[in-house]
Amino acid sequence: MIRRGQPVAVPWTALLWLGLIVASVILAEHAKDLSRAWDARWLMKVPSELRIPLKAEVSAFMAWLVEDVRFGPVAFTDITRGMAWLVEQPYDFARALLQSGLTRGQGEGAEQVAPPLSWIAVIAAVVAMGHYARSWTLAAFVGACFLYLAVFGQWDSAMVTLASITIAVPIGVAGGLVLGIAGWRWRAVDAVLRPVLDLMQTVPIFAYLVPILFLFGFGPVAALIATVIYAMPPMVRITTLALRGVPAEIRGFAVMAGCTPSQQLWKVLVPSAMPSLMVGVNQVIMLSLNMVIIASMIGAGGLGFDVLSALRRLDIGAGLEAGLAIVVLAIALDRLSQAFANRPSPTHASQHLPFVRRHPWSLTVALVILGTALLGLVMPAVQSYPDGLTLTTGRFWSDVVETINVRYFDQLEAVKTFMLLNILIPVKRVLLGLPWPWVIGLVTLAGWQLGGWRLALLCFGLSGFLAVNGLWDDAMTTVYLCGVSVAIAGLIGIPLGILATTGSRMGRVIAAVIDTLQTLPSFVYLIPVVMLFRVGDFAAMIAVVLYALAPAVRYTAHGIQAISPQLIEAGIAAGCTRWQLLTRIRLPLALPDIMLGINQTIMLALSMLVITALVGTRDLGQEVYIALTKADTGRGIVAGLGVAAIAIIADRLIAAGAQRARRRLGLAG
């Protein structure tokens, strides 16, 4: 129903919230004095009677799990260590194949039995995959990307990272497929999976690294398992959705053909859903890369480790170079896996060719691998890219950054100071100055207005969780950093999204840039930011804005493009100016999508905030990071759940708001 036409439509809700916001700002200014005057310190600080010792309990539970749980003679940790061993075997093999070579014996006495794949062989393989998946253009592109890794001396680290991905991705895809199928077949499983997936995606990886380390032992495998936990949820969701999306007639046909249930699934439904499932595989690859980079900081080695150690040495050039290598690897993997996802289906022409003609590339690659392996025995340059020929741009980048920092120091500093004084600090003061019961009340009220009493209860419970676990101030700092970053990302992203739909050259450029930004692992964003702005809230905010910008742009563009062209034509026929078309038709109709984009932006911002703990913010992310360095399970998990609580509140409120907007616009639920 559209109420705009009514004569006196007082927007009571809007007025109420305007009033509440003004009241909040005033209250934040004077709350401290009030609490002193009334002798009510509990208003500002959650009293100890309300605190619950969840952290200690989680830690105790973890200790019990690790030390005391036994099934007969088998301890719980034996099982988990066994699983770790199982994962370690293929990982060691992949790493041997790509980087270290097959070895016999342990430690110092190890001797190399066989060398790893030569750099030429790996590049030949990716080129062939590029050609197979799409075209020579793509083949040349991914070949150039990998060549870059060799020429710029990043080969070994990149291959370590790649080895982790080649193991994490199949596990993530297979696990996601199985869980997704279970969720599709049994509603009850789906109902249980949903909140678990929410948690898997919103609890920061640092939070569960510690228990994983306890259970699975230290080493690359722990990082791998953490990676899988992080990368699997989209595959689960996409699998369930894709199977539900198979047309009812195809399902009917499977039954009528007399398929058994497993034939229905594997011979009909899964193949029919393959294009969507491949989108999920692409997601798993990109998320795995993201997490492998982060997890490599805790000992797995690889490109992420190189970046971090270079930054610690203040070796800006080396850091940027390794960072660029991550970017190159990410883009190559993304383009390649997307090409596989969108591969044109076969045509009748492609059948009936002899084996060699049908598989020219696998044969060529096999020959190249064999040939280079033999040649490598006599010519080391074939086996591994000669050190003498590597280029380094480290010096150049160091100079560039130094020049910028020297020449534009004043300007950069002025921007930073201006933002800090006029935006960041005032917002922080308000949020930290508010009494916690007031904030809980506001969140609960919002939940009630947007989604009824159930949402209100959820908001109340989750915000209460933050209070009773002593996370209030950290949580408010998180909200402040996240809120400011998202607001800025929205202010930049929504206009860019509108521009991207204009169909001009500019639009295409924006779309390409955003696509690329989204494929980059979050960690990469820290590098330039730290170099230009060093540490602190402002640096963190810039990194978060860069990382979280993409969905704001994409969803805006998508929302505007999805509007029925007839509505636009009706607007033009009614004599709307371009500006009126935008503000009266396009934006209002795209509003639900824009809200979902902002929702995604918030999710990305929260996950980035945990990583910006590395540049010294004082929020929940920092709490998680400290817990990681102290190996404090309870502290890490509870703080991680705190981040998840904020994420879930934001997600549910916005989703409810978008739903309402959609219904009001008659776009159906």
Place this chain on the structure above:
Amino acid sequence: MQDPPVTLTCRNVWKVFGDGARRVLDAHDGHPPAEALREAGLIGAVQDASLEVRRGEIFVIMGLSGSGKSTLVRCLSRLIEPTGGQVLFDGQDLLRASRREMIEIRRHKMGMVFQHFALLPHLSVLENVAFPLRVQGVPPGAREERARESITLVGLRGREHYFPRELSGGQQQRVGIARSLVVEPEVWFLDEPFSALDPLIRREMQDEFLRLQTMLHKTIVFITHDVEEAIRLADHIAIMKDGEIIQIATPERLVLEPATEYVAEFTRHIPRGKVVTLASAMTPGPAPGAVAGALSARARVAEVADQVEAAGQPFAVVDDDETVVGHIDGRTVVDILIGRPVRGGEGPR
């Protein structure tokens, strides 16, 4: 003439959507009144449907969208589990068949064609058609041979290695037909098979379908929303509205004796001459004067119109035994062709 035996029977079949549907059905002894369903918040997609399909006939279920026709055909094959009633196939109650038995029945005795073809996009024409044999475990050589036969039958020879997206809509549905016939089913379900096609192609496919049926003599349940298609193809038609079957009759009876105003509305614009037989149009008894010749009582009016008009004299109408049962003149033929109420008597059924 003796009627062929009944192959498929459906007795008092209900499909009620909503929680507690079974309970409401039981509470009313299997025949809940409409108010009872409404009160319980249930939707009766199929209500108390009974029909008999005889061996080798084309039985058309016709209705507008939402009339429950697709739900009913899915109840017959148990693609949808009916809430109540009986479905007898060759004397066996399908609703009591175990899951294993149902799989066997579907593998060997049923075939189905879908409105949107439901072809598997990742398989070639040959693989699509061979698919039902593949799930049965027929060895590759044998299933390929049978699939090729089936493809030849529908006139798609030479396209075996094409993929569905490389074919036109009509060709895709030919693949769907070949696939449903490859197991040589006894009963053949077609769910609006030609509705997604352009009118010209639709006509062509209907001819093709009739050609196949004269060769194969399948027992057919055919769903359509197109009354002309129904009249053209059917031996018997069941008309559905709001989940209920309101009339089952031959096309001719449907046109001449619509059970309700709703059915009459449907058949009003059907050219009578193409439906009405001389048996219905004639005046009983021999002609008072001379006759120009004899015509079969089974002939349709439109088929003999030219002959009768040209003769300028009445014709005698004879039954299968060449016995004169009535006569027909040019005036009556014209009346029927232009749609005036038929004056002729009600001929024997």
